[in-house]
Amino acid sequence: MKLTILGSSSALPTSERYPSAHVLSVYERLYLIDCGEGTQMQLRRNKIRFGKLNHIFISHIHGDHVFGLYGLLSTMNLMGRTSTLSLYAPVRYREILFSHLLDFDIILGFNIDFFPLDSKDPVKILDDKHLTVTSFPLRHRIPSYGFLFREKPRDRNILKEAIEKYNIPAARIPAIKKGGDFVMGSGEIVKNEEITVPGPAPLSYAYCSDTMYFKRLSSFVRNVDLLYHEATFEASLGELARKTGHSTSTDAARSALEAEAGTLIIGHFSSRHKDVKHLVEEARDIFPRTIAAVDGTTYDVGNIDVP
């Protein structure tokens, strides 16, 4: 599970930070989360292939999270895409999107499967071979949703010694990896636990932007390995954060602590913070495993280095 951050600015992009867009890569499948202006150029710059992108998640209908979508869809179309694209977005966006594409005479050669977000509770919105995705409500000025990506339990690892000892045929190995026992020619049963060990722990990633702090958020992302949480403002600007429906560095850290997250990555920085080192320090006072998002960087969710 790898996360590439394409944009980590808030509404005003800077020369170093683009508007919000994240790409999660799980077993070669790509999941795009938010699609700020310039996303397609950032995908190219990071050599991420559009063709592997079949799911796009939009947190809320503010331009800095959406204005890259028209160009991206148009480019996919010009590149000859035919496979269905799943789009998960606040319910109101369906009409806005399709009417705007019509305004531009963009007739897509592929289908968009639109999944409307409108629940006040967590909802499982995707369940594929390797992953489940759950949306959950955030608290912002307009309806806003977070997303939790959770790998499914991975296969158990079969012990090499066991294969030799019991002379296990190759054809039986997939079933054993899924947890099955091994039945020998004699009819004797060898218990799965004796011949396997658990596979690597499944990983998880949660995206929380835009939102102000609220207690219930931590229950939605309990024990997540990597928590992205917006931290638009430094700690001293708590009043402004609440007024605009955003979080401070310490709000983000509090959520990470309450959720017992593995690592916290903060982003969606206000352009007023030219340097975000002090936001990281403020967060670390509460939640030490905190880092700041950097555009164009890829993070290995299972192995994040916190200096």
Add this chain to the structure above:
Amino acid sequence: MKLTILGSSSALPTSERYPSAHVLSVYERLYLIDCGEGTQMQLRRNKIRFGKLNHIFISHIHGDHVFGLYGLLSTMNLMGRTSTLSLYAPVRYREILFSHLLDFDIILGFNIDFFPLDSKDPVKILDDKHLTVTSFPLRHRIPSYGFLFREKPRDRNILKEAIEKYNIPAARIPAIKKGGDFVMGSGEIVKNEEITVPGPAPLSYAYCSDTMYFKRLSSFVRNVDLLYHEATFEASLGELARKTGHSTSTDAARSALEAEAGTLIIGHFSSRHKDVKHLVEEARDIFPRTIAAVDGTTYDVGNIDVP
């Protein structure tokens, strides 16, 4: 008069070329021509101040010429703009723009003065202190317009020797620079031609994108100093160019030759042309003073170096 190219790709941006956007700078005033996705980031990267931008010209309603406008307007708004912005665009775009801003609850704190383009003939659309701007029809799949920017004649230069010889008071100099004679205390008249020389020749720049070749185009941009003309395709792809309403390298050169332009700059390159050297060579066979647009480069319209 200086031209900065922010984007020179056609519909599919690459990692090196952004979608169409040009900035013309005349006496510290900025004129933005087309506004492809990422324009606001390119403005920042090139350290061009949004506040000096009061006029935006949109050639036609295709996404690669417009999709950066929502983000730019939104950013201007967040930066507290209050001064009126003049927008010149095909008539149909007025409703599209304002309804899309409403979809995003973007309430602008400044007025947009919308000038609808819909004429089949050249129209003077702007006449300010230093400049006139004329729109003219292009030939594309949908209504598309070019823009001709022409500096007004500049003041004459007064000769230093004349000031000394006739003891001309400073207060009289502005009128003499405008072409007035000097009346001495004795009532004797010194003709303007005797005490001044012509100022630098006024410069001009024309933007032609998107368009296929057509004979009448050259009459719209006669004698222009710098002609930007799209050259989406290499010469061998003439049929594709005509089919899609675009030009080849040689189409662009023909227009430049017929218009007796000073210099031709080609752009709006198809992403199929990773290298555009041969497009420049093809054009130079017809019109030797041809160069290729490069994103992030500023050209001095009165002094362009052609290798």
